[in-house]
Amino acid sequence: xxxxxxxxxxxxxxxxxxxxxxxxxxxxxxxxxxxxxxxxxxxxxxxxxxxxxxxxxxxxxxxxxxxxxxxxxxxxxxxxxxxxxxxxxxxxxxxxxxxxxxxxxxxxxxxxxxxxxxxxxxxxxxxxxxxxxxxxxxxxxxxxxxxxxxxxxxxxxxxxxxxxxxxxxx
Numbered sequence: 001x002x003x004x005x006x007x008x009x010x011x012x013x014x015x016x017x018x019x020x021x022x023x024x025x026x027x028x029x030x031x032x033x034x035x036x037x038x039x040x041x042x043x044x045x046x047x048x049x050x051x052x053x054x055x056x057x058x059x060x061x062x063x064x065x066x067x068x069x070x071x072x073x074x075x076x077x078x079x080x081x082x083x084x085x086x087x088x089x090x091x092x093x094x095x096x097x098x099x100x101x102x103x104x105x106x107x108x109x110x111x112x113x114x115x116x117x118x119x120x121x122x123x124x125x126x127x128x129x130x131x132x133x134x135x136x137x138x139x140x141x142x143x144x145x146x147x148x149x150x151x152x153x154x155x156x157x158x159x160x161x162x163x164x165x166x167x168x169x170x
Contacts, residue, residue, distance in 0.1 A: 021076055023079075028080065053139055060135040070135070078142040114149035117149075129144055
């Protein structure tokens with residue numbers, strides 16, 4: 001097995017942690033996303049999403065070549081890219097308004113929880129992508145789960161800032 005592919009797909013071995021390696025992969029994505037945002041703002045996090053997707057697809061294909069299991073639990077690079085996507089609305093808001101991204105910690109909690117919810121339950125197109133049975137499907141189901149989570153983060157922020165704060169403030 002290609003060692004670089006293994007280290008990439010398991011995010012440096014994090015995928016071997018038990019229980020719930022996908023959750024460990026999502027947790028590992030949080031400080032990595034923070035670092036990308038801190039170093040280069042929203043644009044760098046977008047580049048990280050694209051790069052992680054491309055490299056993750058390659059690594060997953062390498063690790064699953066010749067195996068009947070198209071999505072072994074130790075492959076968690078897909079969770080990293082999905083979690084990055086779930087955090088994009090926070091990165092954009094922090095970048096555009098020039099604020100510390102950690103101030104939006106409730107959004108981080110929501111992004112993590114929503115991404116895990118969608119990744120585990122696999123509703124609609126997430127499940128269809130997962131059933132592809134190939135490396136691209138492994139990555140795409142988490143990309144879509146990340147998009148669903150990002151939409152959820154935006155919706156919760158709109159609800160909080162557009163409705164709840166007005167009610168509380170009166």
